[in-house]
Amino acid sequence: MSPNERRAWLKLARTETVGPVAFAHLIDRFGDAEAALAALPDLARNAGRSVIPPSDAAIDRELAAGETLGARLLCSGELTFPPLLAAVDPPPPVLWARGNAELLVRPTVAIVGARVASASAQGFARGMAAELGAAGLVIVSGLARGIDKSAHEGALRTGTVAVLGGGVDDIYPAENTALYGQIVESGCVVSENEPGRKAVARDFPRRNRIISGLSRAVVVVEAEIRSGSLITARLAAEQGREVLAVPGSPLDPRARGANDLIRQGAALCEGADDVLRALEGLSGLREPEHPYRGAPSDPDEALRERIYALLSPTPAPIDEIVRACAAPASLVFAALVELSIAGRCELAPGGMASRI
CATH class of the missing domain: 3.40.50.450 (Rossmann fold)
Structure with a gap:
């Protein structure tokens, strides 16, 4: 990654409502962190809220603090990221190593x-x-x-x-x-x-x-x-x-x-x-298949609200939400990511979603 790409990767990772699940989806959907950051305001607005990524000054402070410690910033999109951890679905977007x-x-x-x-x-x-x-x-x-x-x-x-x-x-x-x-x-x-x-x-x-x-x-x-x-x-x-x-x-x-x-x-x-x-006796580990990647288009407001109505504070499998919606899995997941970015739902590793 270039220095600008790494800064964007860190900035997206540090956005308050973007957890590892949403982060992985945004990178898959938009191709890189800079494009995902540019799309964030519209995605959050679609789901009824606003979202503000951290400032450039905050990112500068974090990078300077890591440099002072002699620590390295490892991004999950880089070859230097630990390969076993990169295979976790989803991996943590960034890792500091000292x-x-x-x-x-x-x-x-x-x-x-x-x-x-x-x-x-x-x-x-x-x-x-x-x-x-x-x-x-x-x-x-x-x-x-x-x-x-x-x-x-x-x-x-x-x-x-x-x-x-x-x-x-x-x-x-x-x-x-x-x-x-x-x-x-x-x-x-x-x-x-x-x-x-x-x-x-x-x-x-x-x-x-x-x-x-x-x-x-x-x-x-x-x-x-x-x-x-x-x-x-x-x-x-x-x-x-x-x-x-x-x-x-x-x-x-x-x-x-x-x-x-x-x-x-x-x-x-x-x-x-x-x-x-x-x-x-342990077979080789590989990255698990993710059925929700690559949303073909943006979910509409009616689908987002229908999905939100299906959520409760008790985490439910996303597969069950897909079945209840009778909509394409990629669209359902894209809508859940938008709701997550807007702070209206929580996405957990393991394919679970709940209402906040």
């Missing part, structure tokens, strides 16, 4: 688990990360307490990637500041958010989606039944990744989540050899 970004194109495995983990589980995660690293794999995790921290520590010498919920400089928890510095020095820290941003609760499911998206397999080591690690495992399964879980004692509530994953079909993991065997 450290050795070359690790993002090497074979990767995620190790995640409980923040308040047992000493034995932390030791297991640290040792397995070291063994997998010695076998040539890069370890991905989320820089949280417990299992995440242990996995990063085990892979410091061979390569590890930390995915953050806030900006690429948002160290959370603060007790991992020294570890963060070591990862920047010898590994890589990534985030889809702008430098300087502090993480909020809604950022962590998106972070988990990047952890699984960067990885060919996800290993869960200790997780309670409502753990965020189980969200990562579910996302990994949806993305076609291998999911493994380390069994634990039924007397320890921290093992219930991992044990339940095994009950649901996750591969049992007792060590690095199980992960390596799972990777040997």
